[in-house]
Amino acid sequence: MSRDPEDQACQSAPLAPSTPLASDASPCGLSRRTVLKSGLLGAGGILASGWAPAIHAADPITLRYLGTAVNQDKAIAEKFAADTGIKIQYIPVTTDDVTKRAVTAPNSFDLIDTEYFSLKKIIPTGNLKGIDVKRIKHADKITPLFTRGEVNGKKVGDQGTAPKKVMFLEGEKSKAFAKAPTQFMTLIPTVYNADTLGIRPDLIKRPITSWKELLNPEFKGKAAILNIPSIGIMDAAMVVEAMGLYKYPDKGNMTKAEIDLTIKTLIEAKRAGQFRSLWKDFNESVNLMSSGEVVIQSMWSPAVTAVRTKGIACTFQPLKEGYRAWAAGFGIPATLSGKKLDAAYEFINWFLDGWAGAYLNRQGYYSAVLDTAKARMEAYEWAYWMEGKPAAQDIKSPTGQVLAKKGEVRDGGSYEQRMGGIACWNAIMDENTYMVSKWNEFVAA
16 A cells, blocks of 8 residues: 555546655765676766667567556656657556565566565565666666665655665565665666645644644544555654654554554544544545645645645645655566566666656656756756745646746755655555554544
8 A cells, every 4th residue: 555545646636746856956876886886887987788769660569567557657658659669558556456466466567666665575576576777877866865865965764664775686586685785676766755744724824833733633623634554554653753642663664552552542533523534535635625624634745736726725734743755666577588678678767867757747756867857847847846946937737737836836845855854654564464453443433
């Protein structure tokens, strides 16, 4: 489970600005020393296996792309086919089903787009092969948020499944994660972001700076929380910590006692009438905010934008305790070989080369290689999305919809402010079965 809400979002509403992007204009995920040691650079500093799109029109190839609908964008597939002649066949399933297919049917896809937290289930099966960084043109430019857990040289929170914990394999066919960078990556990042609370500032009429406000009795009957257990309980843990009730060693991997405490807090609030709704559906979250039935809730930024497009004030609110982050990436099945394997590498290289990154950035997501995306964006777009600066002119989505008016500033500010403010990452707990059963008690209370 993870971004299922956004899976729904992509089908229900235009993907929208969600996160502040950034001043991290030229991130380097792997150090030059690592690049040289692993053989990434060839003679004269030219990347070994340098990439340029090949055209396969005379020998058509179709890649079966398994993932959630949120990342399966028709425009990306069409642009890639136009550039290379390789076709993409999307296989849209839920986040849980992506993991299930990877574990039980690894021959049913040629490319997987999955969340980093799912790797703890998938990698031990041996069903994914390590991605050879020597074949990835921009491997050395992948944001250090993934390779080192840093933004602009500063460490960010790594509770839960921070990508740096599961980013590298010991070898191409390894079933174990490496503790330091190697030649083989588990996934190449596709999109990532950091989530927080959405609020109606026009109805609250005072500053909101802490997660604890979600359970503030002032908002009794006008608060809502996300009803996807693995994400909802982490939002709840942010609230518990902000209230000073308990400090978790790892909000992404609680003990049974910690789960009990978190659920007890939620049940008490629910019985006191705090929650107007426990929502699962993207449209439901939009409608709750648009109607004013709810003024504060767990929210995805595309939903905040959907409310704004109705002309209603809604803010994706930065909070002092930080954000809960998520990230997805491309993986390659262990059995892929020959032309299909070459085509999979070609797609990944194309994806990192700028067009797709700029396209995703304009929707409020973040891309893996920021400088190639920057080269494909207008200066005023980059300034708004990535640097947190006021929009020099209206900001539009890839489809031309106005997402922010001239003079507006992105919620949360710059990339460095938002991604540098991560507190924890989406995860699946060791006690997941117990946690889900306790979460169901909360829902039923």
